[in-house]
Amino acid sequence: MSTSRTLILDRIRTATANAAPQDYAALPRTYLRKGTLDAEQRLALMIERLHEYGAEVAVCEPAQLPAVIAEQLAASGRHRFAVPPGLPQDWLPSGYDFQQDTGLSADALEQCEGVVTQSFAGVADSGTIVLHHSAAEGRRVLSLLPDWHLCILRTTQIVETLPEYFALCQQQPELATYISGPSATADIEMTRIKGVHGPRFLNVILVRDENPAEARSESFTTH
Amino acid sequence: MSNVILDPRVAPPFPTAALPILRNAQLRKNVAHATGVIQSKRAKLVAEKTDWQDLRTAASAIRTHVLQNLGPYLEQFEARCTAAGGVVHWAADAAEARSIVLDILRQEQASEVIKIKTMTSAEIQLNPALEAAGIHAIETDLAELILQLGEDEPSHIVVPALHVNRSQVREIFARRMGIPDLSDDPQALTAAARAYLRQKFLSVPTAISGANFLVAETGSVAIVESEGNGRMCLTLPRTLITIAGIEKVLPRFQDLEVLLQLLARSATGERMSPYTSLWTGVTPGDGPQRFHIILLDNGRTSILGKKTEQQTLKCIRCAACQNACPVYLQTGGHAYGSVYGGPIGAILTPQLMQMEHAQSLPYASSLCGACYEVCPVKINIPEVLIDLRAKVVDRERAETDRLLDPMYLGMRIANNLFSSAGRFRAAQRLGRIALRAFTGKDGWIHALPGMGSRWTMTRDLRGLPSQTFREWWETRRKEGQ
Numbered sequence: 001m002s003t004s005r006t007l008i009l010d011r012i013r014t015a016t017a018n019a020a021p022q023d024y025a026a027l028p029r030t031y032l033r034k035g036t037l038d039a040e041q042r043l044a045l046m047i048e049r050l051h052e053y054g055a056e057v058a059v060c061e062p063a064q065l066p067a068v069i070a071e072q073l074a075a076s077g078r079h080r081f082a083v084p085p086g087l088p089q090d091w092l093p094s095g096y097d098f099q100q101d102t103g104l105s106a107d108a109l110e111q112c113e114g115v116v117t118q119s120f121a122g123v124a125d126s127g128t129i130v131l132h133h134s135a136a137e138g139r140r141v142l143s144l145l146p147d148w149h150l151c152i153l154r155t156t157q158i159v160e161t162l163p164e165y166f167a168l169c170q171q172q173p174e175l176a177t178y179i180s181g182p183s184a185t186a187d188i189e190m191t192r193i194k195g196v197h198g199p200r201f202l203n204v205i206l207v208r209d210e211n212p213a214e215a216r217s218e219s220f221t222t223h
Numbered sequence: 224m225s226n227v228i229l230d231p232r233v234a235p236p237f238p239t240a241a242l243p244i245l246r247n248a249q250l251r252k253n254v255a256h257a258t259g260v261i262q263s264k265r266a267k268l269v270a271e272k273t274d275w276q277d278l279r280t281a282a283s284a285i286r287t288h289v290l291q292n293l294g295p296y297l298e299q300f301e302a303r304c305t306a307a308g309g310v311v312h313w314a315a316d317a318a319e320a321r322s323i324v325l326d327i328l329r330q331e332q333a334s335e336v337i338k339i340k341t342m343t344s345a346e347i348q349l350n351p352a353l354e355a356a357g358i359h360a361i362e363t364d365l366a367e368l369i370l371q372l373g374e375d376e377p378s379h380i381v382v383p384a385l386h387v388n389r390s391q392v393r394e395i396f397a398r399r400m401g402i403p404d405l406s407d408d409p410q411a412l413t414a415a416a417r418a419y420l421r422q423k424f425l426s427v428p429t430a431i432s433g434a435n436f437l438v439a440e441t442g443s444v445a446i447v448e449s450e451g452n453g454r455m456c457l458t459l460p461r462t463l464i465t466i467a468g469i470e471k472v473l474p475r476f477q478d479l480e481v482l483l484q485l486l487a488r489s490a491t492g493e494r495m496s497p498y499t500s501l502w503t504g505v506t507p508g509d510g511p512q513r514f515h516i517i518l519l520d521n522g523r524t525s526i527l528g529k530k531t532e533q534q535t536l537k538c539i540r541c542a543a544c545q546n547a548c549p550v551y552l553q554t555g556g557h558a559y560g561s562v563y564g565g566p567i568g569a570i571l572t573p574q575l576m577q578m579e580h581a582q583s584l585p586y587a588s589s590l591c592g593a594c595y596e597v598c599p600v601k602i603n604i605p606e607v608l609i610d611l612r613a614k615v616v617d618r619e620r621a622e623t624d625r626l627l628d629p630m631y632l633g634m635r636i637a638n639n640l641f642s643s644a645g646r647f648r649a650a651q652r653l654g655r656i657a658l659r660a661f662t663g664k665d666g667w668i669h670a671l672p673g674m675g676s677r678w679t680m681t682r683d684l685r686g687l688p689s690q691t692f693r694e695w696w697e698t699r700r701k702e703g704q
Contacts, residue, residue: 022284027288110425197420
């Protein structure tokens, strides 16, 4: 193994010996790194994109959140839901079987009909929901096995463009999942089919929190 | 179902392999439909992106910068990935990569392995090696599953089963999954695949993947996919083995903001693929607790040192060039005799083979430039094709058994004639006399004998004029005096 390492790195050194490398800082970056929409337009775009993916979207005020969650759970017709350990318990209505994920087995997760998580950010341009898998967003497998994913996103967490999300990351996440619509395939005659292996249903609650400073200091804070 | 050979060492030359496909109307229809759909979706999403050309310029510069600094970036990736609990292996060639995978699987006592669609695995012909070692590989990407169950080969980098239509998929699934009354509705076929694979995801403890990007700065790996089979393989098993070409590395996490915007739009005509996963070594309590990554050379370093060809390694495997190529549109991917088909395959495959095989591929192009135009990282494929054609010719004419090859003989004679004005004039006069017999009353040559018939088989040739320009000029001067 180590001999191949030396061999490959030697070959690379020889091959690149005459290169006059461009400085990383000098690489051209003339693409858009900031959007132009205001908060309302950004929200509207995010909703439009999520709808294009076939996701269901609800918008609410922070105080209404538990009620909207209750509505969504009831409308889903499902009973057993997995929740990450960092999700505030007082958001969840009674009358359901909530399985808190403190290391649930894959089989136990497979028995859950849905999952409720928070998220790190949203990218309006592509309708992307970003998970960094903090305690409120859950392990990666949590938002994968259950067939129905209810995801909560604060409107101040929505950026317009992908570069703005990267600017938001002061630290690189160790784990990240970018979800742009529910699992899908177009492998058979380019016909888009929703729901292959990941959740077939994606529901998003967008919580209007016009005061970002407040939002980041509360239980919503993700790492 | 298939006797397609995707090993460039033994595959027939492109024109030979293309012939039966050109007679397969169904396959050509399937390919035309799929590439047409992706192309129109792509065009729409590219048009809405006002900074598309800026993104291409940035991506091209980032990828070039990486290649020029490949050694340091790979070492940085190795250090960060190792610090995060990953095990980094280096494989000089396909055989070594296969044996590293087999060694790990033996340690894991694996009898089955679940796989995410990976080009590098296909490149190193991993599946036959696994089967030979008694390890059953289960392809989990829908298209790869169709091909595996249908004993067929991939014909496209991103949509590998695009040459198969729904009734063919129905037949394969009904037979291999034992569902005789399966309908040919894509929804039903997809549901059948979901049910078929679900238990495998939950029970097989070892997975194999490729990688879309490696991040040097963090030691992270990124995979872009649609179905969620990738996420399953990346999170449920105990052990994950990733095989990545050494050129896949990016300097920083933030560079993904450029490449991710380009990749899905170019590959599938989506703003983003449904799922992008990023992980860093091993995370306690989340996902595989053993992570191996194999950095694969397999001919890449031989491309790196060549001025024109180096750009081949900028490729991010989006297959936009395949969809745009008028030659691929007619032949599909199997004619290329390699897992890498289309324009990028035409330049990548012979180079990975160190020009020892696949020499017909640089000619599998009309040089129209559509591939260059759509390439998100601005690989000038026509330029590389021409350069590789020159290399093929240089090799061939150095071979002594080619001395009497009519083409090379003709070229040597032409060289001799064109290098002397007197000989050139004599040849023109002779040619005029010789061709007169074949020139019709309309001044065109419709049929030539022997080798020349290959030209006139598909096009007419203008007969030589009764006077050359020089002769006309001479006459004019004399008359003027």
